[in-house]
Amino acid sequence: MKLKLKKIHFEFKKPTVGQWIWFGVAVVFIAFITYIVIRLIPHEEPDTTKFVNYEYEEPDAFFGAPEYKLESDSLVFELDPNTTHFTVTQKNTGRVWNSNPVDSMWDTVALPKEQNAMNSTLLLTYSTENGVDDTYDTSSYSVDKKYYEVLNNGDSIQVNYMIGDFEKTYMIPMALTQERMESFTDQMTQTNANLALQYYKRIDIDNLSPTDNKDELLAKYPVLAEDNVYVIRDSVPEYMKEKIESLFADVGYTNEDYEEDLKMYSNQKVEDVPMFNVSVYYKLEGDTLSVEIPFDQISYKKSFPLVKMAVLPYFGAAGANDKGFMFVPEGGGAIINFNNGKNKQNSYYSDIYGWDYAQDRDAVVTETHNTFPVFGMSYGDSSFITILEDGKSYAGINADVSGRLNSYNYVYANYKMVHFEQYDVSDKSTNAEFAYEKNLPAGEKIIQNYKFIDSGSYVDMAHSYGDYLVNKYELEPCADETTPVNVEIVGAVDKVQQVMGFPKTLPYELTTYSKAGQIIDELNKMELGGEDSNMRVKLSGFMNGGVKQSVLTKTKFISALGGKGGFKKFAKSQKEKNRLYIDGMVEYAKNNKLGDGFQMYRDSARFVSSELVRLYDYSPIWYGKDKDQKVYYLVKPSFAERMTDNLKGVVTKYGLSGISFFDVGNELSADYDDDNPVSREQVRAMQEDWLANNGENCGYMINGGNDYAIPYVDTINNMNYRGTQYLIVDELIPFYQMAIHGYIDYTGKAVNISPDANDAVLQAAAYGGGLSFIFTGSDTEKIQDTSYTQYFGTGFDTWKQKAEEIYSRFNKELGNVFVQKMESYQNLSSFVSKTVYQDGTAVYVNRGAEAFTTEDGVSVPAEDYVVTQEEQQEEFDE
């Protein structure tokens, strides 16, 4: 059979449009894949961080050691250059404060590592790339090795540390050509030249020893073909290196020369070890020692990022026999007595301004939140408080009593430096990856001001902080001699409702706009909101879907409450006695829907890992993220600013009195977006800006009351008086309140939804706070099956009578104290406290279940308060 071969022949056809398009798509696709693959190829950028090799030279005893001493009116600061420890002496009381415990070497409890920490002025915690942390102290990793220097700049003393576990580098040539070597040795004397050359191996390509491999050497030093090469020998003793270094230094061998020669010395094993440069400045001013650490002078290797830094961790640390207490800023303030023996409890830790939500957490057991960045220590006759200034929002306060790690009681601030995030790359791989912030925020620094007080009383410590606040922010004393009252009216909550056969989450009316108007009118007729009263009304859940507010770039009034027209009418009717603050949440985007102005990829803040900051509420039962709840986002600070501006617009448009912020002034979160990071300190400054720039007379009401917001706000709501009552704490005191009372109005949690309404009133009496209520206009049983059952007790009709009674008694007895400073405070027993004001008004509060009679004969009934005036007190004195 004849095989018939078909002739294959190609005919070139002109490609159709479709083929061109496909071709184009294919090219783009291939280009895209190639781009990604190229990007994915790991490329090591050399770490170009510059380190300065400080070196401490012991002063020549013959010439007399230089003094490192600063002096002010009330303090003397002396630094020992051999240890970098220092003392501060209070001239008035003679109390000497040591930066480090003097007898730590004999501490039997402390392990050697702990003893080193106790001898250190800084503790640096670094992380490795697989997320393992370790801590270097300045004592064993810098001072003992003499890698530091102390400088006296006149008005300040500067200590530069080089901290690390590395061998010292000497400025000697590592490998160089004979010609270059001779250019140096020719300048030396013959003996010295011989001495130096003795430690170098001369490689001559034409005259190799039998063990040398010619090709290998040529590959290593291509220059060998032209000239001989000198290479430093492997085992040069340290003292000889030092000697040779000085020989080369004499003939003008510089750092640049060293770097140059290092290039040739390719067989050097560069061991990658953690290495840090930190500079600390000490300054004295009046009664204040200021400790400053500029971020720009901190260096660390990229492979060992500095994640935490404790500053002066053992300053003033009290030994096992000392009497006194430590002060921590928990709630309004808390006292931990020295050696209270509670070392079975957790040590104290709390974040200043609470959690930074741009850092992920898997679980939350308790939130820690300090509203003011102060801690202190008192020894009966003298005390100090440390006010954190710059960098305070990175700080957390640590405190512990003796007996756990060592025999000392100590309190200090630990700063989060380089933020990092763990992330799972894929479902398939199990090893965790860590992403680190690229740099420390440029230009920022840490400043801690130690203010020394010639008294050991926490009252004086608090007043000292108060003076600081008043001077710094130029606070004006309050003028209104009546009890401040914050009334919150809840408009709508979200509730699942049946719409045409489908369950839908919709705003559900608790108080319509017109009903809110009626409530306020009624309050105005009562004493609570009457002519002379100091009442402010917070309107929460009045727009954008209710209490769980949707993104505020646009204002949408709730039709179920009366719509835009209803609100307009309501605002107009209230114009006369304008006290309305519209509540808004600007840091978060909840209920995100398409077209509400929030685009998550553009407007959401990001974790260090570049993921969007998706937030969930944490389950109170198993502490983890409750992913059944709807996700919400932390927004970029710039986006939050847009929401703030919109709120300001609402205030102006409807003639309201101001804004009540749900979050600003209370919660503070950074944005670690790679392209445009905004540090937590920068966000704090932005928040201050928003509050300071009050446009057309827009007032502010905030929750919690972070210290930086105080100068700009009218009133603080929901102040947490007693904080989280950690067991290590011995006593709770109104430290913050003593500092700010009489300068700003503040109230605690709403009386009528507190677990114990009477107790809420008693706390307000003890802490000098005003009263706060939450009211709604509707039948509150309708809120069953919603997540707002906390509002059950808010029915206005049921509560107005009781609120009026509470207020009229409170105001009659305590109204006049709100313009005065809080003079003193004392816990008479674990339940009974005594608060005294400038004019002598004394408030005795008994939170216990039994009546109490004080030493000066005032009998305080159980769960009640008694107010005595000065006159009365004198009677008792007689």
Next chain:
Amino acid sequence: MSYVAVKFHKLAEKQTYVHFLETLRYALHVIVHPADGFWDLIHEKRGSIAAANFILILTLLTHVWKLQFTSFLFLDVNWEKVNIFMEFATILLPLAIFCICNWGVTTLFDGKGKLSQIYMGTCYAFTPYVLIQIPLIILSNLVTADEGTFYVFFNDASYVWVAILIIMAMMMIHQYSLGKTLLFMLASLFGMLVFIFIMLLFFSMISQGVAYFVSLGREVTFRLN
């Protein structure tokens, strides 16, 4: 003339409605004479798909009305969370799966029914549900908890009646004996389980496949940073 146009054209004719009402009225005959009734329904063409659809719609509505209007003494429903799509699906999905599985099984074993006939027969069998449940909804709001026995009895009776009718319908449609019918009812129930299992498997596979690409994308975005 296209198929759709023909259908629309038919809507204009009076005959269409007369036929619809006749076939619908036949449902009342079928429920009390199931043997004759289902035989004639199929073989004498006395039923129609339109009437079957109508009965099905009534059944769905009755189900929703029952949820909404039955006294809380007898039925505790959180009406605000009821989603009628979900409620419809609880009837429609099993019905669809049953029809398909039953047809699939019986076709292999001499069943004479077509898919449309199985569907029609099953829908006609729902008639007592509608007829009994609607009065029951009203009744539930009139009786006390003690008199609830009546409610419970009629409620259960409606289900039993529907079950009997379905079995009779299958018997007549496939021209099976009673024993064979029962056997293949069991077989189709088993078939439904297999059907659901395979469906779940299918969706799970698909989502695994999608998840693979999602995690690939995630990894790439992480690595790019």
